[in-house]
Amino acid sequence: MNVLVLLAHPNSDSFNHAIAERAVETLRSVGHEVQLLDLYALGWRAAMSAAERTAYHGDTPVLDPMVASHVEMLRRADALVFVYPTWWSSLPAILKGWLERVMVPGVAFVFDDAGKVQSALTHVRRIVGISTYGSPHRYVWAINDNGRRTLTRALRLTCGVRTRCRWLGLYAIDTATSDERAAFLKRVERRMRAL
Amino acid sequence: MKTYVIYCHPLESSYIASIRDRVLAGLASAGHEVRVTDLYAEDFRPELSAWERTHHLDPPETKPEITPYADNLRWCDTLVFVYPTWWSGQPAMLKGWIDRVWVAGVAYELPPGANRIRPLLGNIRRLAVFTTHGSSKWINALQGEGGKRVINRALRVLCNRRARTSWIAFYGIDRASDNDRERFLGRAERKARSLR
Secondary structure: OEEEEEEOOOOOOOHHHHHHHHHHHHHHHOOOEEEEEEOOOOOOOOOOOHHHHHHOOOOOOOOOHHHHHHHHHHHHOOEEEEEEEOEOOEOOHHHHHHHHHHOOEOOOEEEOOOOOEEEOOOOOOEEEEEEEOOOOHHHHHHHOOHHHHHHHHHHHHOOOOOOEEEEEEEOOHHHOOHHHHHHHHHHHHHHHHOO | OEEEEEEOOOOOOOHHHHHHHHHHHHHHHOOOEEEEEEOOOOOOOOOOOHHHHHOOOOOHHHOHHHHHHHHHHHHOOEEEEEEEEEOOEOOHHHHHHHHHHOOEOOOEEOOOOOOOOEEOEOOOOEEEEEEEEOOOHHHHHHHOOHHHHHHHHHHHHHEOOOOEEEEEEEOOHHHOOHHHHHHHHHHHHHHHHOOO
16 A cells, blocks of 8 residues: 655654654555655645635645645555644644645545535545544543544545544653553554554 | 734635624724734744744743733633634644644643643633634534634633633535625624623
């Protein structure tokens, strides 16, 4: 499979980087074709610009060459893996901005004659989310895991009815022991192997 | 009332800008004292930096870039957001404002030895969101209304314990008529006027 891995953490020595590294290694070792997009390292711009917003509903909504290259990778992808820290129960701005600027009309979906959204990502068969949380699981559950909802519901609805989602969360990371972190990396490895 | 309005849209010609104008008109006619932040006009940087991440528990005085926003958050009793819902949530620009401004020492504190954050924005007693959704209410329900929960739950717990929330949303704007759009502007203004 062609797998596109998105990573959204500003610190290159973060645990999220360790997760992404382990995921990519494992995926490659079982023969998948993997592209890693480390959004901070790429200098990805989170905010949709005024020009992009103006072009959004036109024939050529993609203006930026970096966006265009990500669109090409997305079109080839059979699976999407998201690795990010959950901030304020949701995606970091840089990752939210990736959805907004890459998943534009003609790429992720098209508007039909009645103005309804039709999926254009039916080739994506798997969505995997891997996230770290400062809060314990119960608190995340009470507030709602809105980043997870964005990916496993909003994004999944634009993929296809057969797209399967998997979620791996490391909760209360601030108090997680090194054993717990190592065990989590093992889980990531197993999940990637079974993709 | 002291009302802080956060507005987020890249285009001054947008429908969201019209909503903002009507909201401001409503607030003015009700005699609110108003401060406005226009994130795009201020060229706000939404990406939390590596330094900010490393120093996320440091006192806010060490982060002068966010001081004006933090001062407004501490000053207001009513917090109003005006933005388009994209991918079922806040635009990245606005999410970045939350990521960078709602930090330790501004929105919450983590007393030494505690494992639970303590809210610091008890002055905020009222939250209101004016937003548009491209798709219908039904599709948004399926998607889980992530953006609504970020504000009404994740941010609200950092405000006053009794803080009330209002969600003034225009669903299905992709297929709405001019008449519908005009009607929503009227509703937004009336709602802003009666906020209390």
